[in-house]
Amino acid sequence: MAAAARARVTHLLRHLQSTACQCPTHSHTYSQAPGPSGKTADYAFEMAVSNIRYGAGVTKEVGMDLQNMGAKNVCLMTDKNLSQLPPVQIVMDSLSKNGISFQVYDDVRVEPTDGSFMDAIEFAKKGAFDAYVAVGGGSTMDTCKAANLYASSPHSEFLDYVNAPIGKGKPVTVPLKPLIAVPTTSGTGSETTGVAIFDYEHLKVKTGIASRAIKPTLGLVDPLHTLHMPCQVVANSGFDVLCHALESYTAIPYSMRSPCPSNPIQRPAYQGSNPISDIWAVHALQIVAKYLKRAVRNPDDLEARSKMHLASAFAGIGFGNAGVHLCHGMSYPISGLVKTYKAKEYNVDHPLVPHGLSVVLTSPAVFTFTAQMFPERHLETAGILGANIRTARIQDAGLVLADALRKFLFDLNVDDGLAALGYSKDDIPSLVKGTLPQERVTKLAPRAQSEEDLSALFEASMKLY
Amino acid sequence: MAAAARARVTHLLRHLQSTACQCPTHSHTYSQAPGPSGKTADYAFEMAVSNIRYGAGVTKEVGMDLQNMGAKNVCLMTDKNLSQLPPVQIVMDSLSKNGISFQVYDDVRVEPTDGSFMDAIEFAKKGAFDAYVAVGGGSTMDTCKAANLYASSPHSEFLDYVNAPIGKGKPVTVPLKPLIAVPTTSGTGSETTGVAIFDYEHLKVKTGIASRAIKPTLGLVDPLHTLHMPCQVVANSGFDVLCHALESYTAIPYSMRSPCPSNPIQRPAYQGSNPISDIWAVHALQIVAKYLKRAVRNPDDLEARSKMHLASAFAGIGFGNAGVHLCHGMSYPISGLVKTYKAKEYNVDHPLVPHGLSVVLTSPAVFTFTAQMFPERHLETAGILGANIRTARIQDAGLVLADALRKFLFDLNVDDGLAALGYSKDDIPSLVKGTLPQERVTKLAPRAQSEEDLSALFEASMKLY
Ligand SMILES: [Zn+2]
Ligand SMILES: [Zn+2]
Ligand SMILES: [Zn+2]
Ligand SMILES: [Zn+2]
Numbered sequence A, B: 001m002a003a004a005a006r007a008r009v010t011h012l013l014r015h016l017q018s019t020a021c022q023c024p025t026h027s028h029t030y031s032q033a034p035g036p037s038g039k040t041a042d043y044a045f046e047m048a049v050s051n052i053r054y055g056a057g058v059t060k061e062v063g064m065d066l067q068n069m070g071a072k073n074v075c076l077m078t079d080k081n082l083s084q085l086p087p088v089q090i091v092m093d094s095l096s097k098n099g100i101s102f103q104v105y106d107d108v109r110v111e112p113t114d115g116s117f118m119d120a121i122e123f124a125k126k127g128a129f130d131a132y133v134a135v136g137g138g139s140t141m142d143t144c145k146a147a148n149l150y151a152s153s154p155h156s157e158f159l160d161y162v163n164a165p166i167g168k169g170k171p172v173t174v175p176l177k178p179l180i181a182v183p184t185t186s187g188t189g190s191e192t193t194g195v196a197i198f199d200y201e202h203l204k205v206k207t208g209i210a211s212r213a214i215k216p217t218l219g220l221v222d223p224l225h226t227l228h229m230p231c232q233v234v235a236n237s238g239f240d241v242l243c244h245a246l247e248s249y250t251a252i253p254y255s256m257r258s259p260c261p262s263n264p265i266q267r268p269a270y271q272g273s274n275p276i277s278d279i280w281a282v283h284a285l286q287i288v289a290k291y292l293k294r295a296v297r298n299p300d301d302l303e304a305r306s307k308m309h310l311a312s313a314f315a316g317i318g319f320g321n322a323g324v325h326l327c328h329g330m331s332y333p334i335s336g337l338v339k340t341y342k343a344k345e346y347n348v349d350h351p352l353v354p355h356g357l358s359v360v361l362t363s364p365a366v367f368t369f370t371a372q373m374f375p376e377r378h379l380e381t382a383g384i385l386g387a388n389i390r391t392a393r394i395q396d397a398g399l400v401l402a403d404a405l406r407k408f409l410f411d412l413n414v415d416d417g418l419a420a421l422g423y424s425k426d427d428i429p430s431l432v433k434g435t436l437p438q439e440r441v442t443k444l445a446p447r448a449q450s451e452e453d454l455s456a457l458f459e460a461s462m463k464l465y
Helices: A003-018 A058-068 A086-097 A114-127 A138-152 A231-250 A275-297 A302-322 A326-336 A355-360 A363-370 A375-384 A394-411 A425-442 A451-460 B003-018 B058-068 B086-097 B114-127 B138-151 B231-250 B275-297 B302-322 B326-336 B355-360 B363-370 B375-384 B394-411 B425-442 B451-460
Strands: A044-047 A051-055 A073-077 A101-105 A131-136 A179-183 A195-200 A205-210 A218-221 B044-047 B051-055 B073-077 B101-105 B131-136 B179-183 B195-200 B205-210 B218-221
Touching: A003 A363, A003 A394, A003 A451, A044 A275, A044 A302, A051 A058, A051 A302, A051 B275, A058 A086, A058 A131, A058 A179, A058 A218, A073 A086, A073 A114, A073 A138, A086 A101, A086 A131, A101 A114, A114 A138, A114 A195, A131 A138, A138 A179, A138 A195, A138 A205, A179 A302, A205 A326, A205 A425, A218 A302, A231 A275, A231 A302, A231 A326, A231 A355, A231 A363, A231 A375, A275 A302, A275 A375, A275 B051, A275 B275, A326 A355, A326 A363, A326 A425, A326 A451, A363 A394, A363 A451, A375 A394, A425 A451, B003 B363, B003 B394, B003 B451, B044 B275, B044 B302, B051 B058, B051 B302, B058 B086, B058 B131, B058 B179, B058 B218, B073 B086, B073 B114, B073 B138, B086 B101, B086 B131, B101 B114, B114 B138, B114 B195, B131 B138, B138 B179, B138 B195, B138 B205, B179 B302, B205 B326, B205 B425, B218 B302, B231 B275, B231 B302, B231 B326, B231 B355, B231 B363, B231 B375, B275 B302, B275 B375, B326 B355, B326 B363, B326 B425, B326 B451, B363 B394, B363 B451, B375 B394, B425 B451
Parallel strands: A051 A218, A073 A101, A073 A131, A131 A179, A179 A218, B051 B218, B073 B101, B073 B131, B131 B179, B179 B218
Antiparallel strands: A044 B051, A051 B044, A195 A205, B195 B205
């Protein structure tokens, strides 16, 4: 990192930290705080989590689990890349060995859409399955959750359960079939959450379904699947874990989120930080700080890759019950508007910004911006990431965390900001426009954002080093 | 604490720490380690946990939850002491307001027996309920779990699901009805666990049912119920939390527990310490260290009592997935053989040693004994409890932890050891005999125990200060 470049980035970030819009609409820095009545904020939080079974080789137990559940006709979902590889083979062997009939659906789309969800849903409806197994990354697990939901609720319209305002956000009251998730990447934590993300093609916007009811029954977290993952995949998945942990830990507290639901079924999964999600976020972050670099650099480092597989689940429990905010909200246009960037080591024939990369590149700017609300938490996480915080001033918390993040990314040879993905200043209005519909997550940020704020955050993320 | 008494106790403990039986049967200090083949130890662990909703006043949501579940005919279980008090009243109001029919069973016995379980089971079978609500302490929640289980499995014999060797320890494969647990004490953590403890009268021994399948669907952790609890009840419940945390954190690791189950349904809930239970144990312990004294001393300290209510659930998740060991194994004869001791501030007409007191009084001796196996963990917990561990020698870990525990108990004015409960040296053989059947938990201790070891542990627990 050249000294001059570093000075320029620091200047941009410092500006970001100190700006506070003084117009009438934005003179409150905390748009989510309870209103004058003080009565509408929530007073409770709920932790819901899949059962998690962890161990090297645990995948081979899946057939017995399904037999114990009494399943006779199982849907196995995966993608074309994985369908001939060991994780899927081990699952099929275990099913056969335990006499479980199954059908394979391997048309899962990486970065699923409403169209690809519908295709999987049709398959599920026709099959009349009594249980599901999802083997793959977040895309596969999310597709399988959607298939299970709509096959269990055959008279629902697709938009019924999709997050408002795009969908109707109806609560799920139908009983679902058991779903066992076998994650093969260490990033999304989708095996623990009740969230399924997809691109709504009509509006070209990322949205999802979020309900505790769709979380997997059981996550089989088998670190053997993480060996021999390409280094870039490990790195980007790890950045997703990093942002899940940082965002859920710095999200507004549940007791400042409003409105308070009138029925507990309306309490969102993304309910703000709380004493339980905090624990998972901090522990996930500690593992990332200690093991991610090792996991990236050595495909055979079973210890490091095992720890990251567990960290992915930990962070999933955290953000699945607290939510994410700006890095994720801003990431959707970053991946959606991709022009020519092709991620190295990803087996794809079209431009692609991996999810983990799209969330982490804005993180230095985002946390510089949000730190004024909970500076202690920002400083604490900087310390976990290796910054010397003993002599740091609390008002520099955001800059200290941003510096720690930039150093972390630089050490891992990460592309130098959004410019390296092919974005320039001219793209900022579109990027901002693409972020605005992500209010469901961006409103969980500890500091409210104007459009000008979002522009400044994208601008400060163009170059990192 | 007089200096002479302290020196004597320290001498006893030091002896305990250094003894190592050299006879052929006991020359291994770690009976649970894998045998020469190294093949039988487990390689995986599973975390299962009830959904937990936490908040002051959250009890009033219960009627809506049951309505959301489609329940129409609910069984409300509680005990006679509580049945006229606010927690039960709030639940009944919420059920009525949401149009849910219910029947009340308030014959739960404090310290339930197979007989009292059977009575509740009969009630449940007759009622043909479609959901359960348990309002009370561990006794009520455990009774309700048993009622739900056997009413859902009407052709089973009572001993079918009881832990081996007393019962048959059959795995639960029948589907149960939803159970919502509303804890009114801050100790057992039973709202999070799949464990139901009772006295098997015929053999005069404490045993239970342990299966992930019987854990509550939802725990409503409402700190308002902990206000105005008598101080002694708060203290003793807190000691239970303390021991759940310490025992689960120092239990043998899951990867040293044998045999490895041939089917995942046989993997016990008490599976040994693991990276997930460790997190819950440590966080529960931190809360105990920071808030228990305040919670005991001031019935109106909502913050301290709220934190302890959460710590009880945290420790429950920890020990519910890892197990407890010697303090709990030895506690059952301590409470079972009670002669005349009547706990202060407990509304009972018969001699009673509260569970939390019966587990904590042996803790200084127990951890002095076990520390040689995982001294770092013992020292770490001593540090959390306030000991200065910077200058401590690792070989003194057990003594340092024992000292921290004795100081903690002394500060809270706890009875001076088993002698204060009316026990003397002459009772030790009976106490040892009563511990032997508790192998299900005692074998999770990190160090194997001979009968002589158990005698020495009881002897060292006669006086603490
Ligand atoms: Zn403005
Ligand atoms: Zn993510
Ligand atoms: Zn011996
Ligand atoms: Zn206990």
